[in-house]
Amino acid sequence: MIPAAFEYYRPKDMAGVLSILEEHGDDARVMAGGHSLIPMMKLRLANVPHLIDLQDVDGMSGIDVSTDSIRVGALVTQADIIDNERLTEAAPILKEAALQIADPQIRYMGTVGGNVANGDPGNDMPGLMQCLDAVFTVVGAGGERNISARDFYEAAYMTAREDEEVLTSVTIPLPKGGYAYEKQKRKIGDYATAAAAVQIIKDDGVCGSASIAMTNLSDTPIFSEAAGAALVGTTVDAAALDAAVTAMLGDIDPTEDNRGPVAFKNHVAGVILRRAVERAWSRA
Amino acid sequence: MSKKQHYAITVNGKEEEFLAEPRELLIYTLRERLNITGPHIGCETSHCGACTVTIDGKSVKACTMFVAQANGKDITTIEGIGGPDNLHPLQNAFKEHHGLQCGYCTPGMIIRATKLLEEIPNPTEEEIRFGMSGNICRCTGYQNIVKSIQAAAAEMNAAKEAAE
Ligand SMILES: Cc1cc2nc3c(=O)[nH]c(=O)nc-3n(C[C@H](O)[C@H](O)[C@H](O)COP(=O)(O)OP(=O)(O)OC[C@H]3O[C@@H](n4cnc5c(N)ncnc54)[C@H](O)[C@@H]3O)c2cc1C
Ligand code: FES
Ligand code: FES
Numbered sequence: 001m002i003p004a005a006f007e008y009y010r011p012k013d014m015a016g017v018l019s020i021l022e023e024h025g026d027d028a029r030v031m032a033g034g035h036s037l038i039p040m041m042k043l044r045l046a047n048v049p050h051l052i053d054l055q056d057v058d059g060m061s062g063i064d065v066s067t068d069s070i071r072v073g074a075l076v077t078q079a080d081i082i083d084n085e086r087l088t089e090a091a092p093i094l095k096e097a098a099l100q101i102a103d104p105q106i107r108y109m110g111t112v113g114g115n116v117a118n119g120d121p122g123n124d125m126p127g128l129m130q131c132l133d134a135v136f137t138v139v140g141a142g143g144e145r146n147i148s149a150r151d152f153y154e155a156a157y158m159t160a161r162e163d164e165e166v167l168t169s170v171t172i173p174l175p176k177g178g179y180a181y182e183k184q185k186r187k188i189g190d191y192a193t194a195a196a197a198v199q200i201i202k203d204d205g206v207c208g209s210a211s212i213a214m215t216n217l218s219d220t221p222i223f224s225e226a227a228g229a230a231l232v233g234t235t236v237d238a239a240a241l242d243a244a245v246t247a248m249l250g251d252i253d254p255t256e257d258n259r260g261p262v263a264f265k266n267h268v269a270g271v272i273l274r275r276a277v278e279r280a281w282s283r284a
Numbered sequence: 285m286s287k288k289q290h291y292a293i294t295v296n297g298k299e300e301e302f303l304a305e306p307r308e309l310l311i312y313t314l315r316e317r318l319n320i321t322g323p324h325i326g327c328e329t330s331h332c333g334a335c336t337v338t339i340d341g342k343s344v345k346a347c348t349m350f351v352a353q354a355n356g357k358d359i360t361t362i363e364g365i366g367g368p369d370n371l372h373p374l375q376n377a378f379k380e381h382h383g384l385q386c387g388y389c390t391p392g393m394i395i396r397a398t399k400l401l402e403e404i405p406n407p408t409e410e411e412i413r414f415g416m417s418g419n420i421c422r423c424t425g426y427q428n429i430v431k432s433i434q435a436a437a438a439e440m441n442a443a444k445e446a447a448e
Contacts, residue, residue: 001328109344
């Protein structure tokens with residue numbers, strides 16, 4: 001399983017990265033942890049004549065928690081998220097989700113930037129970031145711009161990021177209320193059959209707001225505004241849960257694959273969303 | 285394009301310098317270029333963990349890293365933690381508690397376990413099973429692997445206490 005030959009670069013700063021991207025256009029691609037890209041290159045599903053390793057680029061590995069938001073550098077790994085106590089205190093859903101991604105070895109290498117930029121519907125962080133209403137910062141020759149996670153995903157492996165732009169960080173408004181990341185998979189290390197990210201606010205026993213996003217149930221992550229709206233103003237009782245599941249099922253569009261037929265996926269999506277909402281509500 | 289490049293990596297304390305194509309997978313560098321055959325190739329698709337080594341303090345599947353990425357790094361394989369005459373407590377515990385049958389997964393298991401015990405010196409069974417979940421064994425059913433790691437942890441903790 002040897003990929004096609006490539007030229008390898010390990011620039012020390014973003015200017016170096018951008019100049020290689022500009023020079024080689026479509027033939028160049030950045031790599032962070034490599035744990036999505038290298039498997040694709042080995043299978044020759046990805047051909048990357050000019051491979052730019054980001055590991056030495058300065059200023060992309062920080063986690064900053066402030067009073068109203070969290071900034072996570074693109075090169076922060078899943079293991080870094082799990083280990084950062086300050087981050088876990090501020091946004092415990094990040095650790096809960098990261099622990100359900102892949103396996104220990106892969107979590108040391110896989111980065112937040114790679115996970116959200118990849119565009120694979122199976123990745124867990126895109127849905128998580130939609131639930132949290134995160135903003136992705138990308139930089140290109142023309143400078144920096146911010147893209148909402150909820151607007152970022154266009155189709156499988158197609159995102160709002162231009163090929164010659166690099167994602168540098170993810171900014172998350174400090175989450176409030178109860179949370180849950182619930183994932184059904186066939187075994188540890190597997191991508192989701194269905195996963196749900198939920199943040200929910202309880203005011204005097206009534207749901208004040210709810211944010212819900214689903215993973216691997218369409219060719220993009222699905223932020224289901226309708227599912228959240230179905231819970232608002234309720235006590236999150238059985239009728240409200242039924243309404244949220246029905247609304248969510250109207251937003252997803254699963255396809256049959258080796259994780260099961262469409263009817264099964266819809267069923268699992270409902271079970272997972274129920275569990276996620278119940279757990280989030282119990283923590284709210 | 286993709287001419288051979290000069291690389292320098294430290295493996296088990298020894299600096300190794302050689303020419304290789306950047307696309308060479310680290311597992312082949314170790315096994316075929318440097319004749320360090322402890323790390324095995326099970327799946328070659330990042331799933332089984334037989335190829336696990338420690339790189340700058342992280343457990344990494346060496347089939348999922350290009351040699352170019354490893355340039356300048358410090359790598360430890362099963363060969364670097366102990367040998368037949370000076371077994372590491374984990375190696376000894378796997379032997380004593382039948383933590384292996386065919387042995388194919390064992391170098392990856394043990395090198396991963398060294399890192400697990402560094403992070404969690406006194407792990408519960410659940411922590412062991414979760415922390416070792418990137419390593420697959422087709423023989424043992426895992427029970428004796430868990431026992432071996434628990435036994436090694438006890439021995440290492442006792443030795444640490446005795447030293448203090
Ligand atoms: C066996 C196995 C199981 C896995 N299971 C899961 C799972 O359950 N859930 C899950 O979410 N993931 C899973 N993964 C994927 C893993 O989390 C990846 O590491 C992650 O998706 C990508 O992160 P990376 O840093 O490795 O990215 P890379 O592989 O380096 O890059 C992935 C893609 O993103 C692009 N990219 C990377 N960084 C940037 C950046 N800063 N700016 C712009 N583009 C960038 C690359 O060009 C490439 O196209 C699994 C992987 C393996 C091998
Ligand atoms: S050979 Fe590397 S994970 Fe199986
Ligand atoms: S002992 Fe045979 S695979 Fe583990």
